[in-house]
Amino acid sequence: MNDRRPNVPALEVRGLVKTFGDRTAVDHLDLTIARGEILALLGPNGAGKTTTVEICEGFTAPDAGTVRVLGLDPVTDNDALRRRIGVMLQGGGAYPGARAEEMLRLVAAYSADPIDPDFLLGALGLDEVRRTPYRRLSGGQQQRLALACAVVGRPELVFLDEPTAGLDAHARLVVWELIDRLRADGVTVLLTTHLMDEAEELADQVVIIDHGRVVACGTPADLTSTGAENELRFTAPRGLDLTTLTLALPEGYHCTEPTPGNYLVIGSITPQVLATVTAWCARINVLATDLRVETRSLEDVFLELTGRALRP
Numbered sequence: 001m002n003d004r005r006p007n008v009p010a011l012e013v014r015g016l017v018k019t020f021g022d023r024t025a026v027d028h029l030d031l032t033i034a035r036g037e038i039l040a041l042l043g044p045n046g047a048g049k050t051t052t053v054e055i056c057e058g059f060t061a062p063d064a065g066t067v068r069v070l071g072l073d074p075v076t077d078n079d080a081l082r083r084r085i086g087v088m089l090q091g092g093g094a095y096p097g098a099r100a101e102e103m104l105r106l107v108a109a110y111s112a113d114p115i116d117p118d119f120l121l122g123a124l125g126l127d128e129v130r131r132t133p134y135r136r137l138s139g140g141q142q143q144r145l146a147l148a149c150a151v152v153g154r155p156e157l158v159f160l161d162e163p164t165a166g167l168d169a170h171a172r173l174v175v176w177e178l179i180d181r182l183r184a185d186g187v188t189v190l191l192t193t194h195l196m197d198e199a200e201e202l203a204d205q206v207v208i209i210d211h212g213r214v215v216a217c218g219t220p221a222d223l224t225s226t227g228a229e230n231e232l233r234f235t236a237p238r239g240l241d242l243t244t245l246t247l248a249l250p251e252g253y254h255c256t257e258p259t260p261g262n263y264l265v266i267g268s269i270t271p272q273v274l275a276t277v278t279a280w281c282a283r284i285n286v287l288a289t290d291l292r293v294e295t296r297s298l299e300d301v302f303l304e305l306t307g308r309a310l311r312p
């Protein structure tokens, strides 16, 4: 069945399990990506990201569970799906001797309505190497060319496994811009990353996985604010009596002076709480400086959930 109904999710994974020997790489994983959404699968090394993506791409068969990609089975309906999904292959596929531009045009030729290869080469900063054989490109250039090949056929859904791994800061931004354009064109994207800023910047939905299981999911804002203890920091003369500030604030707020002259208020920092703190300063005739409200990052969330850092 070739299901293009907009209410059919672009990707639906239910109870996915994959083991390698006695190692469980993916452990009853559920994922849903709506059409046009960008989902980031975030997790540390070995969390099961690549295995999940390879199953969705139809390269690896699952041990249990169901996967539907654009309503189709990625293994049995592989031929029908190939034209509708984009996959970033590493290693140049079958043509390592081909020049960058030739490779991209070759892939574009399989599509009825490809994106202009010249546009993609320019957008991904590959203009200068269009005549360079694939094997002589730098790692970052090969990666950007792989991305160009993945999207040139105007796929409905693109799988990007660590699309910016090993890229320098400029090349990362170039890739982020391209992913933003895909979003604007209504393309659905599943990307894996272990970079929090990448997930926060690009994703509509973030799914944090660890040991092959979902440990949290939501929008980046949901994940960094759910149950969050935001904090307010400010600098003022040392040794202030914080009892009156604690009394002025609603119940549950915690005020401390972790180092002399540096103050910390822990709790949900609403505009009213901020006003209470500054009013308290005014009442005791103290000028608070360096006042700042800080929120948790996805890294903090991950650490709380798993006790492990995202980076190796």
Ligand SMILES: Nc1ncnc2c1ncn2[C@@H]1O[C@H](COP(=O)(O)OP(=O)(O)OP(=O)(O)O)[C@@H](O)[C@H]1O
Binding pocket: 020, 023, 024, 025, 043, 044, 045, 046, 047, 048, 049, 050, 051, 052, 194
């Ligand atoms: N072909 C395989 N044979 C044996 N074990 C495998 C195989 N592929 C993956 N694994 C194991 O499955 C687990 C999940 O690996 P996977 O590559 O999916 O994680 P990942 O989240 O993509 O990690 P990374 O960020 O390092 O790429 C790891 O413990 C890995 O060693």
